[in-house]
Amino acid sequence: MVQLTRIYTRGGDKGKTSLGDGRRVAKHNLRVEAYGSVDEANAVIGLVRQHTADSASADAMLARIQNDLFDLGADLCIPEAPEEQGGLRIIQTQIDRLEHEIDAMNAQLPPLASFVLPGGTAAAAQLHFGRTVVRRAERLICQLAEVEPVNPLAVAYINRLSDHLFVLARHLNKDGDKDILWVPGATRQSVTV
Numbered sequence: 001m002v003q004l005t006r007i008y009t010r011g012g013d014k015g016k017t018s019l020g021d022g023r024r025v026a027k028h029n030l031r032v033e034a035y036g037s038v039d040e041a042n043a044v045i046g047l048v049r050q051h052t053a054d055s056a057s058a059d060a061m062l063a064r065i066q067n068d069l070f071d072l073g074a075d076l077c078i079p080e081a082p083e084e085q086g087g088l089r090i091i092q093t094q095i096d097r098l099e100h101e102i103d104a105m106n107a108q109l110p111p112l113a114s115f116v117l118p119g120g121t122a123a124a125a126q127l128h129f130g131r132t133v134v135r136r137a138e139r140l141i142c143q144l145a146e147v148e149p150v151n152p153l154a155v156a157y158i159n160r161l162s163d164h165l166f167v168l169a170r171h172l173n174k175d176g177d178k179d180i181l182w183v184p185g186a187t188r189q190s191v192t193v
Contacts, residue, residue, distance in 0.1 A: 020078035020087065030144045035076040037137035038158070042069040044130035051123035051172075058123070058172060061101055065161065068094050072154055076141065080149045090153045098160045105171045114181040116166075120173035127169035134162040 016024045017032060045062050052059040071088055078087040118128030138158040144150055173179045 020074065023079070030140065031076060031079065031148065034137060034140040034144050035073045037133060037140055038069055038073050038076065041130055041133040041137055041161075042066050042073075044126060044133055045069070048123050048126040048130060051121070051126065055123075055172065058168060061164075061168065064097070065164070068157070068161075072157060075151050075154050076144075080151055089151050090157045092153060095153060095157050095160055098157070098164045102160070102164050102167050105167045109167070109170050109176045112176075112179075112181075114183070116170065117180040117182050119180040120169070120178040124169040124173040124178070127165045127172065131162050131165040131169070134158060134165060138162065 012027065015027050017027050017029075019031065045066050049059055049062050049066075052062060068090070071094070072090055074088040075090050080087070080089075116128075119125050138155070141150060141155055141158055145152075145155060170176050170179055
């Protein structure tokens with residue numbers, strides 16, 4: 001278990017930070033950017049949970065996801081050499097759980113006839129924001145995987161998570177009733193002043 005007795009160490013005052021294996025890297029290192037975006041996504045989900053008190057199942061899913069995101073950050077902060085499998089890593093059962101929850105929620109939703117614009121309920125709007133942060137984290141993780149070893153299940157997890165947040169947003173939009181659908185070209189008419 002982690003025990004924090006000091007919050008500041010002054011170790012980052014010169015623009016460097018430590019990875020989980022003790023290696024010092026620049027704070028703008030691609031690995032740090034990747035797990036920093038995962039942390040940002042976790043913070044957005046924390047905001048979403050301020051609006052899920054009336055949905056115990058959604059709140060429980062989000063609580064599990066927040067814990068998973070800390071696991072993902074731990075996975076990413078320790079560089080993985082192909083011959084090493086040490087450290088906390090995302091595993092298949094975490095991805096399977098997301099897929100199971102996506103399928104269960106999606107079965108209750110009407111099919112989409114258009115793309116969904118971010119909005120609707122407060123929880124859904126913030127989930128859409130979280131989904132975009134997760135997509136950024138995914139892009140950074142994939143970019144990192146091109147230059148350094150990354151757990152492939154970490155990539156799969158973050159990919160599935162954005163799908164999960166999208167479907168959960170629709171679920172929290174009164175099972176799609178409050179979805180705001182994109183109307184292609186709707187604002188192209190000329191305006192007379």
